[in-house]
Amino acid sequence: MVDIDAIVDDLDAERADLDEAVAGLDSRGWRSPTPAEGLTIACQIAHLNWTDELVLRAIASPAEFAGGTEGVLAPPDATDAINAGAEFVNAGTRQRSEWPKDKLLAAWRDSAAELSRTLRALPRGTRIPWFAPRPLSAAAMASSRLMEIWAHGQDVFDALSLTREPTRRLMHVARLGVRSRDFAYQLRGMVPPEREFRVELRAPGGEVWCWGPEDAAERVEGSALDFALVATQRLHRHDSDLVARGEAPEAWLAIAQAYAGPVGSGRPRLGPPEGLPGGG
Template sequence: MADIDAIVDDLDAERADLEQVVAGLDATLWRAPTPAQGLTIADQIAHLNWTDELVMRAIRNPEAFADEFEGVLAPAHAVESISAGSAIVNAGTVERSKVPQSQLLTMWRRSAAELSGILRALPSGTRIPWFAPRPLSAAAMAASRVMETWAHGQDVFDALALTRPPTGRLVHVVRLGVRSRDFAYQLRGLEPPQEEFRVELRAPDGGTWNWGPADAPGKVEGSALHFALIATQRLHRDDSDLVARGEGPEEWLRIAQAYAGPVGRGRERQRPLDAV
């Protein structure tokens, strides 16, 4: 069974790293564009605050949340539902980003701390309705918040030309990316492969993280950091150090997606062809 406290500890640490970067920004940098199309640094923080509050609404009153977003949460129409859910989140983000900088930072700190406390206290077996093919467990929701905080934090670090050392918290992002393999195919109207893939990634501490059968014919190898960046569409596949063995894994790496959102544009390729 997943250790919810350990996951929330990682969530708190991920937020703290991002907060340290954004807390002292001047007004110009606060509104600076990030690599995510159309989103400023302010938008990134607004998005995290807004979605924190949506998660708390879903936890506190799942029936009311499901009624409010009836049709959006319908698993029978997962692709359409995810697109509709994304539109709702984007609209909330835009509105929230208009809040003055100091006020928005205070709101984000408050929602972050409140959500962490709620997640830690949830009874075992709780399922949370969300913009995903199925309701999430408390552990899955906490891990998804780690992933989202890390991914949107990456946009902020990139916008400020800052390097962020990878940590063991990446395991949550990577695990979601691996487990979401079939979902990435389905979002694009493709049939997922019937066979499992082997995934072997270099962890930040020098160890190895493994998923899938050791004798699987299809295999992905490389750094956990690059896999996490690809699975959150923060790195072009051709700019990564990942090696795909077999046709299936190569196709997957070009569509991998760890989050329950519509198909995105991802990042443009940075390395010229003659540099490869």
């Protein structure tokens, strides 16, 4: 049985780490650019606040949520829905990113606290409509929100040149990265491999997290941190410690995407391939 309280506890802890990183910023730091093209730290927090409020709207009134998003949940196909949903979210993010720091930070804290309370109280079996191929359970939504905070938080930590110690909460991000394998292919109009891969990741605590058949020949191995960074497109696959055994897992790592957003370009290489000066 899924322990929703434990997942939301992790969600709250992830958010608290990010809050601590941004709370003391002055106005100049608040407007600092992040590695995500065109997004400042203010934009990152605005995105999290706005999407928190959208989740609350979706929970409170699913039909009104669908109508309020002007049909972006039901374009002709899933890719169109993802793209339309992203533009809808981006419009709200841009507007809120112009708010004064104190106003936006307070709004984010309030929406985050309300969302956590709401997710804990949802009746078992509740499904939440979202910008995803299908509605999400409360546990899946909590994990998804944690992944969003962790990924956007990575942009903020990078912008501030801060090191964030990995925690066991990476399990949520890694699990989403594994479970979204087929979605990453479908989003690009590609046919997913029929075979399951074996994924074995070294957790921050030293244990190994595993998914997929134990005897699978095609597999991915490496650290949970690097897998999470690659799956959220915060690190280029070839700058990671991940080892792909087989052509299909290698191709997957190039497109892995744990979030329900449009196809992105991801992060550029930090350096040229080994043995090929200048990347030739």
